Amino acid sequence: MKTQKIRAVRNLRLCSKDCLCLYVCPTGATDTETGQIDFQKCIGCGKCAMACPAGAISMVPYQYPKQQEKSNRVVQRLNTVLKSKVEQEHIAYQLYQNSSSQVEKQFLKAIIRSNRLLAEDTVREAGYMLPQSRNTHEFLKPLLDSKEEDFPKDIVNELLEILECNES
Amino acid sequence: MKKYVCKICGYIYDEANEKVKFDDLPDDWKCPLCGAPKSMFQLLEEESENIKEKNIENNPVVEEDMREMTYGELSALCSNLSRGCEKQYLSRESELFKKLSDYYDKKSKEKNEDNYNIDALIDKINNDLETNYKKAREISEKEKDRGALRIITWGEKVTLILKSLLTSYQSKGEDSFKDKKIYVCDICGFIYVGNEVPSICPICKVPSFKILEIGKEVR
Ligand code: SF4
Ligand code: SF4
Ligand SMILES: [Fe+2]
Numbered sequence A: 001m002k003t004q005k006i007r008a009v010r011n012l013r014l015c016s017k018d019c020l021c022l023y024v025c026p027t028g029a030t031d032t033e034t035g036q037i038d039f040q041k042c043i044g045c046g047k048c049a050m051a052c053p054a055g056a057i058s059m060v061p062y063q064y065p066k067q068q069e070k071s072n073r074v075v076q077r078l079n080t081v082l083k084s085k086v087e088q089e090h091i092a093y094q095l096y097q098n099s100s101s102q103v104e105k106q107f108l109k110a111i112i113r114s115n116r117l118l119a120e121d122t123v124r125e126a127g128y129m130l131p132q133s134r135n136t137h138e139f140l141k142p143l144l145d146s147k148e149e150d151f152p153k154d155i156v157n158e159l160l161e162i163l164e165c166n167e168s
Numbered sequence B: 001m002k003k004y005v006c007k008i009c010g011y012i013y014d015e016a017n018e019k020v021k022f023d024d025l026p027d028d029w030k031c032p033l034c035g036a037p038k039s040m041f042q043l044l045e046e047e048s049e050n051i052k053e054k055n056i057e058n059n060p061v062v063e064e065d066m067r068e069m070t071y072g073e074l075s076a077l078c079s080n081l082s083r084g085c086e087k088q089y090l091s092r093e094s095e096l097f098k099k100l101s102d103y104y105d106k107k108s109k110e111k112n113e114d115n116y117n118i119d120a121l122i123d124k125i126n127n128d129l130e131t132n133y134k135k136a137r138e139i140s141e142k143e144k145d146r147g148a149l150r151i152i153t154w155g156e157k158v159t160l161i162l163k164s165l166l167t168s169y170q171s172k173g174e175d176s177f178k179d180k181k182i183y184v185c186d187i188c189g190f191i192y193v194g195n196e197v198p199s200i201c202p203i204c205k206v207p208s209f210k211i212l213e214i215g216k217e218v219r
Helices: A020-024 A047-051 A072-098 A102-125 A134-145 A153-162 B048-054 B071-087 B091-110 B118-142 B146-177
Strands: A006-010 A057-061 B003-006 B012-014 B041-043 B181-185 B191-194 B211-213
Touching: A020 A047, A047 A057, A072 A102, A072 B071, A072 B091, A072 B118, A072 B146, A102 B071, A102 B146, A102 B181, A102 B191, A134 A153, A153 B091, B071 B091, B118 B146, B146 B191
Parallel strands: none
Antiparallel strands: A006 A057, B003 B012, B003 B041, B181 B191, B181 B211
8 A cells, every 4th residue: 555645747748758767766667668657666755856857747646635615606607608618519510510611610620629628627617626526426426327328337437436536 | 199908818009119000900900919800909998997897787696506417518527527637647537537528429419409500609609708707707706716717717718719700700701711720729728810829828828839730621
């Protein structure tokens, strides 16, 4: 069982490969074939993050603090925004399906993407910031009772199993 | 000498430093910083206007508690959680939420509505700008919810830009994209049409490598 509270992770986009973290790590956790740091070996000492010239390593907690409580009124108002953005994404999608112009399709694709990002941001602020939150767990659990034939219960089961909950 | 400010990115067109009066700029002139059209500029006056705007009447919240989420909303909820996991380097969790999101996305796409056209989009956008965001801002200010306020501010700007792009598309058709590329900021959703991507997103300030080009359809 791990006792430390943090571990190192590497942002592969920023990493310029093969340098200082390999030398400073006392456990060899930074030296892997996948490019990601081996969290089994990492003891959370932080040496790699301090040495990395590319700012590619961050120390992340194993347990996140509870997400900020949201007031109901804010959540309700954000939900109206969410609803509208999702509807816009859907309209743009249908226009996209029915369009035969390359340029128009490209524009509609941008609109779909943009609305999805707006919807994601909105729902995040409406109580779904942390995947480890109680909200997320309470959202997932009832899905197991879904009546839809094709519903992927195995996905939900696995998520409930591997995803920690940081609020009791 | 007057000053005009871009409602999107805050760029100031100060006639004192420019050769051309703002009113004399051509109609297709664009904000040099974020590409917003001329119509997004506002005369910079001393505060008075803003105070009036702040006092929108106190709308009671319509009780809408625990309504069922639509498939589309469920999909966005799951893709948001997928991104949340990705940020924490929880790759398996991220992948699972993505799959769940895709499942709901597919479900949502099975449903067809008949009222889809550009006007329907613009109507929703107007409703967002005039009602949804305004009310959300009002309540978030009262509750001092900074996170909510930030995404409302970004969202309003992204929506304004989208509105102006749609309006210009309606009047000029595909000419409004002629010889231009289309990009979307992967963080805030800002749509940029043009050839010189700003070095940071004018709305959320991420560096340009997060502003992604939307490719042409190849078929
Ligand atoms: S935090 Fe310490 S143990 Fe973990 S990878 Fe970095 S240097 Fe190695
Ligand atoms: S020190 Fe930083 S840049 Fe160098 S290999 Fe390690 S993570 Fe990559
Ligand atoms: Fe952005």
